[in-house]
Amino acid sequence: MKKSTAIASAAILALPLALASCSGGPSTSSGDADTITVMDYYNNEPDKTMIGDVIDECAATIGITVKRTTVPGKDLIQKVLQQASSKTLPDVLMLDNPDVQQIAATGGLTPLGDLGLDAAGSAQGMVDAGTYDGELYGLAPTANTLGLFYNKKLLEEKGITPPTTWEELKTAAAALTAGDQYGVAFSAIATYEGSWQFLPFMWTNGGDETDLTSPEVAEALQLWVDLVDAGSASDSVINWSQGDVKDQFVAGKAAMMINGPWQIPSLDAETDLEWGSVQVPVNTAGQTPIAPLGGELWTIPQTGDKAKQANAAKLVECLTTDETEMKLGTQRFTVPVRTSLAADYVAEMPTMEAFATQVENARSRTGKLGEEWPEVATQIYTAIQLALTGQANAEDAFAQAAAG
Template identity: 70%
Template sequence: MRRSRILIATAAVAVVPLALSACGQGGGASEGGGDGTLTVLDYYNNEPDKTLMQEALDTCAAEVGVELERETVPGADLIQTVLQRSSSRTLPDVLMLDNPDVQEIAATGGLAPLSDFDVDTSGFTQGILDAATYDGEVYGLGPAVNTLGLFYDVEALEEAGIEPPKTWDELKEAAAALTEGDRYGVAFSAIANYEGSWQFLPFMWTNGGDETDLTSPEVAEALQLWVDLVDSGSASPSVVNWKQGDVKDQFAAGKAAMMINGPWQIPALAETDVEWESVQVPVNEAGQTPVAPLGGEVWTVPETGDEATKAVAAEFVECMSSPEIEMSVAESRYLVPTRTDLIDEYVEMVPEMGAFAEQVKNARSRTGQLGEEWPEAATVIYDAIQLAITGEASAADAFEQASQG
């Protein structure tokens, strides 16, 4: 999961430049349609993702019949770069965005709806469509996505005679039984940033909690679970400082028998001696459907003012979510295809992704309810988590206190 909230407050200021950038440019900021070249901007600037994504981009470039001029920037710099490019009328022809950013940029008028180009958006998981939809229009497609699950140390659970937990009560019981010496039963990220909010969402959503009312009993009950795990000693108090990478390190070092994390950690775990498996995030009561957040990127067509280029860019975006590209990207990067008819076939190819694939079927977009107002709710969530786990507020009062800033 990646999330960069950089100068979002300035997005409103950028509305006019973004709208103007679609007008009066003549041939557009780039000359993609005219000279057979498309400019592409994304944040896959580290290996192996950079090379793996280049292979998919090159495949679609050949399919569409264009050359690519690709630029990559760090994830934390992408939104700032987009805003700068909009003001200088140099938006790329194809823009990759983290899915929670799509609605914010679409709201400025900076993206072209895919319906303008008759792109078929049927057959995709509802979560990715919700993430890419603004005012009833779909602005992008994502080839593959991620979400969260519960990893567990197979040997540790077998030695303790414990089955992977499916409910919160089972999670608490298993975590307590697995805690011994310098090993905690479970680890998760409760850090004061978007990673902390992201990891809390499966517990909040599955329990019926909603970001439109963070003071509900259902939200408080989910937070109480995390408080109980820490207060009982089954989870480290340091969870308030751990990023998801830190959680993975604890698990890989044998200092946590279970962890909440995502499939992007699988390559690193493959380099360790830990035998792990995964299940969906436990639910409060048996029979509930686990609902986790959807992570991943969306490919969009910016408003450059060049209609011919935009049409080619839309064809390119459609190719990036073709069945062949989806399967290739998902398999190489431990993601899950967004086309629902591919998921079962994918799990047969990559069985270790089974739990995450099931989780994706019911995964939810973070911006589905609040749209561009999601960052404000996310901030309240991670502030409340910090207040409750550190004992500064009860789980019942933490969200009210956090919302008052």
């Protein structure tokens, strides 16, 4: 997950009304069935070209022509709404994984099983993200998640090994804090990014989105409060996006950070920066780190054109072959979703080991709540803001956030 916006969330809430009018209706598709349309939000380089090349290669292999449209991520859902209303949805639609269940719930997507596709061998978290009411609606070639990055030089100077537990994290962060350098940075911003970054701590500690008032959830939030109150993390974390966190790390103003592998190209571009990564620390040694699963799924809208849908299915199938998953994973610093590829992937991409391991146990944000997830995600980042600004203690913050 690189970023989510309130605009997109509001648009999604309107989907049931907009899409209900088009699902199951007559097709407006026209032209040769061997020409299909694709829409995604990979509109920035290098992702735009990387994804485009793979789509073109698949199209050539299948023997079809693809007309691709890219839109900014913040505009994708609004574009879907417009196309649903005019019955001009593309034959293949890429969606951020938390959005799939909400759109599938409207009837606007085709169950992939009806087209002969399945998710055999894929990480369970991504299967859960692409499944609604027992039907699979989306497949992903690769995924991302969160880990703990650390500045090797700064830790070595203090004789500190990368922390694996919360207590080690607090101790290390305190020792690494001096002057304008903080021990650790994370994003606690009042958007879905803040909720996303909190989930590894909440889930690993046994907290659950179905009960945000549990002691396990409060304990995870207290960790963040403790880090900020101790001065080991800046109180500006409430305003930092994940991109801002990366900038702090690159500038040497944070010795460690919670972030995702999509930042690696920027880190590698800094020739003086030596970094490493480990899984997100756990509360108690022996716990299994559980982080949220990020990434996009390819879906097939209900256009009513069976011939085009058949070719759309061939394209989605090609986008999720072993070869394609490895290619995109190595090019984009994302992890192949097919778990059997993990060993070969890590051998080729050793800096991705922590993330590849993390993906195996990563969870879908919508796995338990489905289309109700956005409301709960809002409560999470609201509670974080309340606690980190001293408006509520960790035990009461989630109840206060739910009360609105």
